[in-house]
Amino acid sequence: MQTDIKPSWLTMSIPRLERHLTAKQYPTDLLQDVVRRVATAKEQLRRHRIKTTKAHQLWADVLRAARNEIAGVRTMKCQTAALIKSEDGVLQPDAKYKALSAYEDVLIATIEKLRKVQRADEYTPSQFVQYVHKETGRLIPNDGEHWSDYVGASTKLKIEMMFRDLPDPTRGKRKTPFERRISQEEHAVARGHLVGQLAKAQAELEERYAMPSTSAGRQALEELEQDIQRANYVLDTLKKTAPLPARWQGLLNM
Secondary structure, eight states: OOOOOOHHHHTSOHHHHHHHHHHTTOOHHHHHHHHHHHHHHHHHHHHHHHHHHHHHHHHHHHHHHHHHHHHHHHHHHHHHHHHHBOTTSOBOOOHHHHHHHHHHHHHHHHHHHHHHHHHHTOOOHHHHHHHHHHHHOOOOGGGGOSGGGGSOHHHHHHHHHHHHTSOOOSSSOOOOTTOOOOOHHHHHHHHHHHHHHHHHHHHHHHHHHTSOOOHHHHHHHHHHHHHHHHHHHHHHHSOTTOOOOSSGGGGGGO
């Protein structure tokens, strides 16, 4: 015989729940059944919290870079608007302002779309990429590690052409839309994880070198060593604001 799990039971420790049900004079069989189902439900909730917390944080990293980008675009818009206002305060047509506005619209739409995925707490970025591919056939590049990966190719091309047609600025550098960059702090944390992975891979490689192997096995180890060396080289040459993959093997595609 089963009974519904009460929400208050999920807040109790298992020993406390057993004492509570005993005091309520639950039959032994029913008490054991309730305790078993509550323990299962608590474990499922624990795993769900871990999953959603991780997913939420990964999307927060993606969204942080997008919000930093839109903040910079809005600053540029304000500066451009101040330069192109007529004497009576009316904003005059300007190609740079138009390009910045179009780029801002894309950023707004992308941020809102990704916020919906984050709020759902169902997928990490890489899981969402797999889900989209399975459901629609669309391939989101780079495992969805950067906000710009979620912008369609035709939209990107349109915005990039608008900026490409602008004259060279008299001061500073040209604005590059959809530039793949993150904060230096995020880069440093991600880099630390990759350094650890590469050190572990190198240690495991050396252990395998010390073991007897066939010529084919030896060749595979040499190829792995080349991959590790190349990954270390790529990691050392990347900008301090470059997005980084979750696994060191991803460096081989950069």
